[in-house]
Amino acid sequence: MHRSNIWFARLRGLLPLGLCGVLLATVASTAAPAATKVGVDDQRDPAPVQPLASALVFDRFEHIKPRSMELKFTDVSVQVEVAEHQPCPTRGILMDDEGEGLSPGQGQFCTVATLVAQAPNHPAFRQVIASLLTGDNGALDTLHLALYQMEAGDGPPQLLLFGYTGGAHCCTVSALVGADRTGAWHVSALPPQDGDGVSGVVDIKHDNGRELIFQDERFNYRFESYVWSVKPIVIYEYTQGQLRNVTTQAVYRPFLRAYFRHDFAPNNMSGFDHGAVNGFLAAYVANSANLGQLQAGWQFMLRHYNRKTDNTGVVWCALDKSAWSRAGQEDCPAPYVRTVPYPQQLALFLLQTGYITHAQCVALGYDPEKIRQTQEQVIARTTARWKAAHP
Incomplete structure (x- = not known):
């Protein structure tokens, strides 16, 4: 324990x-x-x-x-x-x-x-x-x-x-x-x-x-x-x-x-x-973060976090939902499932729960708007390629 x-x-x-x-x-x-x-x-x-x-x-x-x-x-x-x-x-x-x-x-x-x-x-x-x-x-x-x-x-x-x-x-x-x-x-x-x-x-x-x-x-x-x-x-x-x-x-x-x-x-x-x-x-x-020592705590986390396991199940799909059924899937097809890295999950969670501000989240390298835009761009490119291969 x-x-x-x-x-x-x-x-x-x-x-x-x-x-x-x-x-x-x-x-x-x-x-x-x-x-x-x-x-x-x-x-x-x-x-x-x-x-x-x-x-x-x-x-x-x-x-x-x-x-x-x-x-x-x-x-x-x-x-x-x-x-x-x-x-x-x-x-x-x-x-x-x-x-x-x-x-x-x-x-x-x-x-x-x-x-x-x-x-x-x-x-x-x-x-x-x-x-x-x-x-x-x-x-x-x-x-x-x-x-x-x-x-x-x-x-x-x-x-x-x-x-x-x-x-x-x-x-x-x-x-x-x-x-x-x-x-x-x-x-x-x-x-x-x-x-x-x-x-x-x-x-x-x-x-x-x-x-x-x-x-x-x-x-x-x-x-x-x-x-x-x-x-x-x-x-x-x-x-x-x-x-x-x-x-x-x-x-x-x-x-x-x-x-x-x-x-x-x-x-x-x-x-x-x-x-x-x-x-x-x-x-x-x-x-x-509560003590005003966010950067020190963040660097400590980066040195020690476990990169080999992910118990959160936080993922996103690189293929648009409109293609799932055509691929014979009710959920995101396995090749297109992307796991969100732990540091990104943590930064966004701390923002959501009020431990850090939006500016602090961006300073850690995780701008929520840019993350969303990047994912949308990946989904658009991947879906276009998939549809071209499956006319």
Whole structure:
């Protein structure tokens, strides 16, 4: 097994939410560590932030049946209503009809959890969370909730909900529910994560801040199989009902450098089986870009990437589709299949996912428009020759 993402696994283990399943949870200690400047070589882990209150609504694996419950903190009330034999919803805070937490079809019945939140000077908030898997139907195997004060000031706290969808290598879905200064409620979906559980809220800089750290699951399967895929981390802040990706902000660079040195030391590549190093290198370059060191990361990748294998299946066809059927093929005929080189795949993927800009992609030697034009020219020439040979 590879050694990458060890730090993130340790972070998850470091931050249990301590969800207790009581019907009413009261204030937890929220004393934060004294503000300390984090230096370039600071090796401290992010400090876990304890929830103000937390509860476990349902856990199928621990045989904890769904139950309605309430969390209170000062004058804020959060209730989860659980109702059996309800029409299965197709959408909810932790589910939708196009992504994780897909529910059973219409006409079926489920146990449904609904969130009701109330805060002074705010309208009541009510929305379905998800269906719970209590029999044959349901979207979630578990459901947890925790209150956090994500923003400075005396506004109402935010509610973190998360649950496990089950499935191979999958998935915890989560969301933050909070209100802005105008009193409007917002639901902010968080990125789905592998496994059961989230890393929780942390104070990265040890300055009484509140951040969320996630792995970028878009790197899963993209350049290697699941077991050899490596994912960079993404840092979020929550402000006025909105999540902001703050990974590249200068204040987080000391933390990113420490993480990078730990998880992406060159000797970590030695643990990769059968040369399956390209997944590691993809995350290496992404993290380098986040640190403002794209060129150094790119040169490291060029020296070490595996040129002999391609597990991505990213190809293009040098023959126009209009000729496929005439050639007796439903897909691109094998002689005309062209594999996209790994560095080109990586550059375009990092552009697509926002790790690099268009100008940076061009500087690496991969201009998307020129690549498209070149492919179109090749297809036109090849197809013309093929049609001339097959009148």
